[in-house]
Amino acid sequence: MIPVMLRDVSVCFGAERVLEDINLSIGNHEFVAIIGPNGGGKTTLLNVILGLVKTSGGIVRVFGKPPEEGRKFVGYLPQRPSFDPSFPISVYEVVLMGRYRRWSLRKYTEEDMKAVENALHTVGMIDFKEKSIGILSGGQIQRVLIARALVRSPKLLLLDEPTASIDSEMQIFLYELLRKLREKMTVVIVTHDIGVVSDYVDRIVCLNRRIHYCGPPDLSEIARTYGHPVKLIDHGAHASVK
Amino acid sequence: MYVFRNAFLAAFLISVLCGVVGSFVVVKRISLMSGGISHAAFGGIGLGYFLRISDPLIAAIPFSVLSAIGIGVLSRRAKMSEDISIGIFWAFGMALGILLVNMTPGYAPNLLGFLFGNILLVSPDDIIMMLTLDIFVLVLISLFYEEFLAISFDEEFAKIVGIRADFFNTLLLVIIAISIIVMIKVVGVILVIAMLIIPAAICKQFTNSMKILMISSIFASLFLTITGLWLSFIYNVPSGATIVLISSCAFFLISLIRC
Ligand SMILES: Nc1ncnc2c1ncn2[C@@H]1O[C@H](COP(=O)(O)OP(=O)(O)OP(=O)(O)O)[C@@H](O)[C@H]1O
Ligand SMILES: [Mg+2]
Numbered sequence: 001m002i003p004v005m006l007r008d009v010s011v012c013f014g015a016e017r018v019l020e021d022i023n024l025s026i027g028n029h030e031f032v033a034i035i036g037p038n039g040g041g042k043t044t045l046l047n048v049i050l051g052l053v054k055t056s057g058g059i060v061r062v063f064g065k066p067p068e069e070g071r072k073f074v075g076y077l078p079q080r081p082s083f084d085p086s087f088p089i090s091v092y093e094v095v096l097m098g099r100y101r102r103w104s105l106r107k108y109t110e111e112d113m114k115a116v117e118n119a120l121h122t123v124g125m126i127d128f129k130e131k132s133i134g135i136l137s138g139g140q141i142q143r144v145l146i147a148r149a150l151v152r153s154p155k156l157l158l159l160d161e162p163t164a165s166i167d168s169e170m171q172i173f174l175y176e177l178l179r180k181l182r183e184k185m186t187v188v189i190v191t192h193d194i195g196v197v198s199d200y201v202d203r204i205v206c207l208n209r210r211i212h213y214c215g216p217p218d219l220s221e222i223a224r225t226y227g228h229p230v231k232l233i234d235h236g237a238h239a240s241v242k
Numbered sequence: 243m244y245v246f247r248n249a250f251l252a253a254f255l256i257s258v259l260c261g262v263v264g265s266f267v268v269v270k271r272i273s274l275m276s277g278g279i280s281h282a283a284f285g286g287i288g289l290g291y292f293l294r295i296s297d298p299l300i301a302a303i304p305f306s307v308l309s310a311i312g313i314g315v316l317s318r319r320a321k322m323s324e325d326i327s328i329g330i331f332w333a334f335g336m337a338l339g340i341l342l343v344n345m346t347p348g349y350a351p352n353l354l355g356f357l358f359g360n361i362l363l364v365s366p367d368d369i370i371m372m373l374t375l376d377i378f379v380l381v382l383i384s385l386f387y388e389e390f391l392a393i394s395f396d397e398e399f400a401k402i403v404g405i406r407a408d409f410f411n412t413l414l415l416v417i418i419a420i421s422i423i424v425m426i427k428v429v430g431v432i433l434v435i436a437m438l439i440i441p442a443a444i445c446k447q448f449t450n451s452m453k454i455l456m457i458s459s460i461f462a463s464l465f466l467t468i469t470g471l472w473l474s475f476i477y478n479v480p481s482g483a484t485i486v487l488i489s490s491c492a493f494f495l496i497s498l499i500r501c
Pocket of ligand 2: 042043044079160
């Protein structure tokens, strides 16, 4: 089953058309980057794949199923954490939620706990596992949420600006990690650092309401379809990081 | 003496719910919505009087459950901010209750008790009803603890991992409605929201674990309720109001010390 299939998808918020004529298929073990200006619809596109926003037309299939069913195979890192930082919960428990399965009597097994430890190791946050989520810095929270996405052993990994608030050492480490992970899963990331990402990905999708470019990471080609030099798009990254 | 035994049992039974359910109300930040549900329950009590049910609270159970579902659906669907539909529901229940009581011929016994609570009037039958509802709530929460925790912490992520967030949100509101029914005899429709949130709001300042929050809130609630009960007995003042005053003061004091 093909991980993502979008056909003629469009999304409107009120009168505003945010996505239009989106046709995109992403195959098994593909590593795809979505780039585009702020407000271009990248987060919305991920939300379409996750079934979190209603489309106003077109077909969405995730592993051949409607997104509400297909999303259980998906690991997701949101652009912004959507929880209350004062919530009484530890880092460990947050990541453990990523292992949730319906219809299991013993909710979490030995195996789940081992997976959580591994995921926390991977992102270098194992020493923080008993800490409460509220005391972490922005980049540390980002790492924990990456662990939460990875711990599911998803078949499709969607990361919305994973490198936005993590330090450069971890960024390189993350890209290397994704390069390894794509042996096991499909990886889609939204990013603004096109320069770095083009060394790693198979395909780049330029999104600004419509898909303006979809193909190998050929920077000059992208710059031409974009209408302005890549440097300028790259520059946009800093404006979006809050 | 047996009045006191019932009062202590009642204090224990409501404290269990204050701790377990109140913790969810506090961490999920739905105290306003819970206030709406508790005031809407008065409509059910009015209905109970109108239908001449010997214990009007029995009629309030289905009424509250339905209004909890109503508030949940309305605040999710309506294209306006949540506090508007909550505020309207809040007044709707009270207005309906007052009209129904007024239309009931004769005298409405215990009406003030339902509004402001009276722990000394809790009967053995009330204790049995409270115990049954307590067990019902505890079973539901322990069966679906992971789900409730996930939707309270991060609803979007809960949906992605396959939790039916709308269903569990509504179920949580129903549980809150039932807990409120259990507490009405003791603190009354108007004051019940205070008891639901104060113990958990106090304890949340000291812990980063949901389970510890629940357990410590049970003890905090027990302490506050019994202290209030004792003071109201010594000074011969209304118990519900005393319990709420003691609890609020404890909350103010601890929050001040902590900051
Ligand atoms: N819930 C919403 N209601 C109304 N408009 C929305 C909503 N979510 C997004 N939009 C609009 O849709 C457009 C695309 O938003 P989206 O978040 O997908 O952009 P993006 O490409 O992820 O941008 P960024 O690089 O800043 O993260 C924006 O113009 C935004 O205002
Ligand atoms: Mg975005």
